[in-house]
Amino acid sequence: MPLAVQFTQVSRTFGEVKAVDQVSIDIMDGEFFSMLGPSGSGKTTCLRLIAGFEQPDNGSIRIHGVEAAGVPPYQRDVNTVFQDYALFPHMNVRDNIAYGLKVKGVAKAERHARADEALAMVALAGYGARKPAQLSGGQRQRVALARALVNRPRVLLLDEPLGALDLKLREQMQGELKKLQRQLGITFIFVTHDQTEALSMSDRVAVFNRGRIEQVDTPRNLYMQPATTFVAEFVGTSNVVRGELAEQLNGSPAPFSIRPEHIRLGEQAADSHEVQVSGLLHDVQYQGSATRFELQLDSGQLLTVSQANDRWQAHAQTWQAGQRVQARWPREAMTALLETVLDEGR
Template identity: 60%
Template sequence: MSAGPATPALALRGLRKSFGPVEAVAGVDLEIADGEFFAMLGPSGSGKTTVLRMIAGFEPPTAGTVLLGGRDVTRLAPFERDVNTVFQDYALFPHLTVRQNVEYGLRVRKVGRAERRERADEALRDVRLDGLGDRRPAALSGGQRQRVALARALVIRPKVLLLDEPLGALDLKLREQMQVELKALQREVGITFVFVTHDQEEALTMSDRVAVFDNGRIAQVGTPAEVYERPATPFVAGFVGTSNLLSGDAARALLGRDGTFSIRPEKIRLVGPPTAPDRGAASETPEPELSPASAAETSATGRIAEVVYAGPTTRFVVDLDAGARLVVTQQNLTTSSADVAALRGAPVRLAWRTEHAVPVPDPVVPTPRDKESAHAYR
């Protein structure tokens, strides 16, 4: 007899939230597996943080159900749910030591002193802060305080750990370091992490799966590669990374097809990268002949409208003869910052593999009947 499907660590069924006439969450259905690192990604106002607050119990849903390990916790108080939350501001008690901060949740649960200390020290070891238990939060760096907040959340061994943009207050280098450490920690402890962020790179770097939110709905759920390589809507294509969208006459001229197509900038190459022209001899020298693309590629000609030097890469903005504008990213294997200004206005041929022009479905617009049903469901 084969085993049935495992009960998800977290399941949301028809979750909705309205604030007066404003519908912040417009019907979310989602399942998150036990031990999964799951990211909820979206711009400000997309509904992701409201969903997190409803999971935590800080916000009651207008309609729908929250299930933790198959148990309906929709109407339970936050302290009755097997979850814990790490916030962006960490909310550490400045008058308590690091160890006392970590022990706090255990004290509330009336765990004995000896067990509290043992579990707090174990949690501090998990986040690589062993030996710092007697310090105060003010004596720690930003990254260390963030790890104290993690240890305090993990010490009660929740079923699900909720993280509300916990890296947002850190500088770029520390954020990148903590992304790697946080993912490694999640693998070690094996707890389900639900991570809210507006930073696309953070979501792609850390998560096993990503839900992209748009106007209170989930636009797409998938692995980072699926969401990036195969965006389900124009919004996802534009929000997750940089994407070129070809449609209308340009799509028909270049691809021979109707519809909307996404091409990522790094998938496009400059055929025969342009070299800086000799401005003094421009009137006497004919424009260079552009190399053809290979038979397996689609190509387009145009002129470089803008060049942005970004250290390891250069970003070219190209106005195509077919009428569209594409952004191309190229590694700086030869280009230097001294070259880029002279490349503006130069003719260029672009080429990309045919399969890298990915069809993007048009977004589904709710019908009046859908809206009436949603209103009745609330």
């Protein structure tokens, strides 16, 4: 599969801050690729490096095999959906969408036809004459998407485009974006700090931390086999066990992760392929589809345990704080991790 975007040892420093630090990524053509990380982790800078708003200090960026260094944004075959949408307030929706075609010299009749087509694609047919200020946040987001897609870019960059929408609308747009990407076959590079969003939409996800990439993998592997302590704790909820207890339970002093929903509470004796611990229930939170327990082991280690409130385990609801319980999990549910070193020198 050909590469859409390739980073080789790319660094970008702002003053003292290494925003992007020796990052190498290969993004495949036609892939839905997410860059996930907390704010300030370098994911947006990577996006801006691809768009051409930033230039790397070191390393090389290739877009469809062509070295991007020194190529200004307006000569790159990529388009961006901005976090604040960046719609032109003095133009109506149609002119906003047709802007890219206009500056490339496409005739008025054709660019209006294509703008209307793009509007229909994002389910906003008939909104062409409105000004951006007359649209809701969700509608503006769709216009921004149409404005980028009407140029038929080979790579579409999305900078936290759903961040400003409310939950229901965000979930709906996640589905629509994914569908659109499959339909058009364009490479989508999606920046987000929302791990649920990244997991549910992407073919592959790169997890960023302090300007570096911790892991690049499919959503399933990222969740089931996190490589580092940072990934285990940032993607979903995880219990990271370290030191003596790790050696005792997993046979190795390396930290390991165990997901809350992979732990079972109950008196039933453990099989040979299971690990069993006991402790005191600290806190019980009823969350509807599941109940979350805070369990303090005899070693002092805190474990978060999540039990589904399905019809098959009605007893899960009867445990109360202050109660002593047994917990067990399969050995293969433990994933050994590399400790993410907090490099204080930076």
